[in-house]
Amino acid sequence: MAKDDTDKQFATKAVHSGTQQIEGAVNTPIFQSSTYKLTEERYAGWAAGAQHTLLYARLSSVNSDAAIQKICAMEEAEDGLLFASGMAAISTTLLGLLSRGDHIVAAPDVYGGTYGLMTEELPRFGIDVTFADMTEPASYEAAITPSTKILYIETLSNPVLKIANIPAFAEIAKRHNLLLIIDNTFATPWATQPIKMGCDLVIHSTTKYLGGHSDIVGGAVVGNAELISSLFLKKVHFGGSPDPHACYLLERGMRTLHARMPIHAANALSISQRLANHPKIDSINHPMRDGDSQYDLAQNIMPNGTGMLAFTVKGGDAAALKFLSSLQMVFEATSLGGVESLVECPFNTSHMFVPEEVRIEAGIHPGFVRMSIGIEDVEDLWTDISQALDSL
Numbered sequence: 001m002a003k004d005d006t007d008k009q010f011a012t013k014a015v016h017s018g019t020q021q022i023e024g025a026v027n028t029p030i031f032q033s034s035t036y037k038l039t040e041e042r043y044a045g046w047a048a049g050a051q052h053t054l055l056y057a058r059l060s061s062v063n064s065d066a067a068i069q070k071i072c073a074m075e076e077a078e079d080g081l082l083f084a085s086g087m088a089a090i091s092t093t094l095l096g097l098l099s100r101g102d103h104i105v106a107a108p109d110v111y112g113g114t115y116g117l118m119t120e121e122l123p124r125f126g127i128d129v130t131f132a133d134m135t136e137p138a139s140y141e142a143a144i145t146p147s148t149k150i151l152y153i154e155t156l157s158n159p160v161l162k163i164a165n166i167p168a169f170a171e172i173a174k175r176h177n178l179l180l181i182i183d184n185t186f187a188t189p190w191a192t193q194p195i196k197m198g199c200d201l202v203i204h205s206t207t208k209y210l211g212g213h214s215d216i217v218g219g220a221v222v223g224n225a226e227l228i229s230s231l232f233l234k235k236v237h238f239g240g241s242p243d244p245h246a247c248y249l250l251e252r253g254m255r256t257l258h259a260r261m262p263i264h265a266a267n268a269l270s271i272s273q274r275l276a277n278h279p280k281i282d283s284i285n286h287p288m289r290d291g292d293s294q295y296d297l298a299q300n301i302m303p304n305g306t307g308m309l310a311f312t313v314k315g316g317d318a319a320a321l322k323f324l325s326s327l328q329m330v331f332e333a334t335s336l337g338g339v340e341s342l343v344e345c346p347f348n349t350s351h352m353f354v355p356e357e358v359r360i361e362a363g364i365h366p367g368f369v370r371m372s373i374g375i376e377d378v379e380d381l382w383t384d385i386s387q388a389l390d391s392l
């Protein structure tokens with residue numbers, strides 16, 4: 001983190017931290033260069049481990065430095081690394097920290113790609129995974145074995161939006177001397193700063209709210225400086241590094257994170273409250289809505305809320321698909337966190353390859369719809385959503 005930013009408020013960090021004024025430019029210029037001229041200073045930086053020296057864009061670039069400093073400032077993290085996608089960040093972190101014979105505890109309702117990595121790739125390298133319940137920290141503790149190295153959680157699980165009681169997980173991780181790693185994509189540091197609650201590493205798909213405009217794919221890992229330093233070499237070896245132009249767009253997007261998120265959150269809350277009275281709705285997943293079973297926990301962990309909303313329509317998946325195709329303004333598309341509202345059914349998109357019984361167990365019942373509520377006018381959103389529900 002830029003040293004002089006620690007006393008600044010979140011909004012100021014979002015606007016200013018990391019942004020590099022070069023030749024008087026107000027924004028960090030795009031340094032579209034794969035390599036940097038070697039100087040005496042850079043040779044010395046290379047010899048010292050290369051992590052904080054501009055040498056070659058797979059290692060770092062002016063634009064990746066700027067963007068990661070901003071994320072570190074917002075997450076109050078010591079250091080961090082940027083990746084070419086959220087999955088590059090997750091796979092590099094897990095494969096970088098775990099070895100044959102190690103064990104990790106996670107939940108079956110993590111992001112579908114993360115689930116695939118944990119069930120299909122990690123076991124090929126002799127790394128065992130046990131799935132437990134993210135709403136029950138005790139179930140994670142019960143799954144710990146002498147080989148366990150990592151507890152892996154998501155602030156708000158995807159797509160059923162269960163909130164993790166982060167301090168309770170941190171207490172268990174500390175007592176058993178384990179790393180606690182969290183995917184904070186759905187919450188963003190505007191809503192939750194997991195490091196302050198005891199997490200060792202925080203992961204983001206920067207594709208989502210941090211970028212905020214559905215125009216990049218990227219990922220980040222931030223946290224403890226020693227861990228980040230050990231992961232730097234893994235990133236160099238695995239090679240999932242971001243392009244400078246994507247880093248530039250990410251940095252630009254993050255400068256308005258604090259301005260966008262309150263609108264996402266207020267719109268999602270308002271839509272969830274209106275859905276609660278709609279006859280075609282079976283159930284709603286939005287823990288920030290008063291009456292949700294996780295409301296009190298949500299007030300502790302992410303009181304500011306977020307734009308993610310899920311619900312189950314009456315009539316199963318056929319009705320859900322009809323709802324999607326009846327929407328006129330909201331795009332039927334996978335992904336989330338952009339200024340425009342998006343909608344999907346996890347059963348045929350993000351969680352298609354998760355076995356049906358695992359989906360049901362996780363709470364993804366027939367008729368389940370996930371929405372990423374954008375920052376459009378809420379009345380226009382409701383007009384579109386209610387006419388699509390009325391068509392069922």
Ligand SMILES: Cc1ncc(COP(=O)(O)O)c(C=O)c1O
Pocket residue numbers: 085086087088111113154158183185186204205206207217218219335
């Ligand atoms: C919570 C979460 N984590 C990680 C990812 C993976 O990110 P990416 O698509 O940038 O690889 C996603 C993608 O949807 C996600 O929703």
